Amino acid sequence: MSITEAEAAQLAFERPSGLWRDAFERFVRNPAALVGVVLVLVFVLAAIFAPAVAPYEPREQVGVLARNPAGPGDGHIMGLDEQGRDQFSRIVFGLRLSLLVGVVSVLVGLSFGLVFGALAGYLGGRIDFALMRLMDLMLSIPGFLLAIGIVTLLGPGLFQIMFAVGLVQVPTFARLLRGSILGQKEGDYVLAARSVGVPGRRLLLVHILPNSIAPVIVQATLAMATAIIEVAALSFVGLGPQDPGLPELGKMLADNANRLQQSAHLVFFPGLAIVISTLGINLIGDGLREAIDPKLRT
Amino acid sequence: MLGYVLRRLLLLIPILFGLSLIVFLFVRALPGGPGIALLGERATAQDLQEIEENLGLDEPLPVQYGRYLKNLATGDLGTSVSTRRPVSEELSRRFPATFELAIAAMIFAIGLGIPLGYIAAKRYQGVLDNASLVMSLIGVSIPVFFLALLLKYVFAVKLGWLPSIGRINILIDLDHPTNFYVLDSILTANWEGLTDSLKHLILPAIALGTIPLAIIARITRAATLDVLSEDYVRTARAKGLDPSIIGRRHVLKNAMLPVVTVIGLQTGLLLTGAILTETVFAWPGLGTLILNAIRFRDYAVLQGGILFFAVLFVLMNLLVDISYAFLNPRIRYR
């Protein structure tokens, strides 16, 4: 490696690390983002240590079967459900499930999306055209509907809906990465690296990708929030896990939607759990977005 | 401008073909095969044979697709397993209900969202601004069906101010020339029907429209802030123009561009949100139709519903694109 090539590589690396540190500093100075981190941390810890946090088992019947299950109080801070199960415990385990679901869905969307986006952006030409037309087609069906369609083909179940929700997010990630790459490809530092003979693959992995990845991270975080809601929605319409004892938050809402008058607590608490966990993730996502590009004022 | 519209319409054609292809393949991929899927589990062997002939299942795929397209062209989407009625009839019966709900929700979302965002931006970092930011955040973090349940609980169950289900009190006698109940009431001068159908419309519309409202307010605020710092606003001020004129002609007109784009994106949210909202309020629209189709495995209705929704979505997006071109001369004069 010549001195010029070594210097060229060095220069390109200097850009990403400088950016990250700046972004990090902006992030920690953002009060809303920090609130989000605290919320998410609480939920993640509760999720990881669910067996310790929850006073009962989620499927364990600790009270009587009742048409009008008891509300909060008397040792059950979120009341009992109609099967006599402690709701607080169910929600803790339900949160663990939701967070898992969010992460897996986004991973599915990311893996397909990034591959498509990178191929389209970097290779261009007919591959780009074909892939982008496929993405356009996917985007011409509203996301929830597309997810319903996929789950109908695969059959109902937890993994199926995670997969479906992930697939629905593929076009967004693909487009994002492709746009980022296209923007970077013409960047001066790429021309510089290329002019000293840095080979194609290395160019992509080492130079272009790190700079393109920032908006993807923001999108992935926000996508997690949407994924949690979408999965809950799919469960709500009955396409989710079929196991009646599984404490999936959307399913809990569905099961008790008809009992609003008598046992509102069975609707309120699961819903609140979804809202707060999603809120935390959205706060982090927004904080990341502002940290990475402070010129945005959304 | 006309050129732009024509070009967009032309682009519509491959998309519509693509959609029909997707739905066609979807039906072929259904569990049990398209025959049972479209006829239901209780189909007799004779029925199955008949449909296999109709669909031409032993013929090559492109030929089947051709038949499918021919059916589509004549409006034949199959027959509902549950009700034995043509799918297209089910769809057209239910469509006005959903459309009425969607329009009400949109009016709510845009009518409140844009002024809210604009005022929040003008009073940057004021009380209203911070409040609107918080509301927007909560708005995008709440599932629409939970919001619907909350609204129903507070206003219908607990307070009793508004009805909790349906489109109208069944005891009221209302003629339905258009099947849009509010419009029908006006057309037939049925004031009792008008107030009652409006009362039924309020909660579902608010539930459906709140999330789009949060997003629209947010983007309006951001767009207005951006425009306020633009040079041409400074020029307008230097010309000594009245603040109201500057606000309308210079600020809003430019700020609306990204907002219109976002409104377009919301139409998808609106359609799918309708599916969930209708369930909570027992609103007899396309949403409940599709949900029942899922529940009872009425795949004939499901594939028709998906296709219909998707086409609607594409058309609404087209409308939004054309409105955007109308507002932004730089796109028009290419």
Next chain:
Amino acid sequence: MALLSVRDLEVKFKTRRATVHAVRGISFDLDAGQTLGIVGESGCGKSVSSLAMLGILAKNGRVAGGEVLFDGQDLLKLSDARLRAIRGKDVAMIFQDPMTSLNPVLKIGRQLTEVLTKHMAMDKDAAEKEAAELLGRVGIPRAADRLGDYPHQFSGGMRQRVMIAMAIACHPKVLIADEPTTALDVTIQAQILDLLKRLVEEERMGLILITHDLGVVAGICERTNVMYAGRFVETAPTPELFSRPRHPYTLGLLKSVPRLDAVRKEKLDPIGGVPPELTYVVPGCSFAPRCAYATDKSREVTPELRAIDTEGHLVACWNPVPDADLPSTPGPPAQPDDRWAAR
């Protein structure tokens, strides 16, 4: 009596970290038909002073002192409603970047007629006719046809002409041009400056030309003020300023401009250091840290403007440039070729 009289104008901005003292007491007079140049580098406060005079500062800016006398009134004391009647009508302003200074979604004709309907009480038809005439006056061909066009359909130079047309629509007594040619090609620059010169004569306006480009003031300004760190450091009739730049900063500016008639291989002499942060008001001359002639007195006592050399030449310096160091090639930098200006 001068048309416009500014006395001890001070402007401050409030940012999250500190208060920025952008303009620290400037004074000048402007007569009808006179062209005054204000020269300085970016951030010295020259644009801000004009915005303050018209009352269109950013939200976090405020006038901290001084008066701006126009037509017998102090503009700084007027309500916004009264100021609006003056802005665009008696005192007009054009800005630097014509690409972004015009509303992209409004037709040019509309952007012109709205000034006319607001200030001259014209009806729509009269305003449109006048707008077409204005465009013709500033040199836009086929003016009437172009009223229905949008800004993006014009070139940069054309857009600046449109801005000028908007500014003179109501026959203002004072025109403030903030870097009108900075965003334009050099050949177009000459045309725009000629246009301004012609309009000043035709309308008998007072023109304040704000720029960082010495070549621009040389071409059109009778008198030039040099601004540094929120204050005027020198003011003189323009030829006098170029031949006898008594303030070290002015000398530095002149020496850092490449000249067509300079000796070849002569290196450009930039001014070392950076302009000061305007958050502090320290005693002494603001230029002292970068000045080759600075003494202890420069660093301790703030110099005021004093007369020097010929009539009307004032400099704020304890150690003005001695004769030996004045530039060897007297006179303003070479003009752009006049043949091009005729286009």
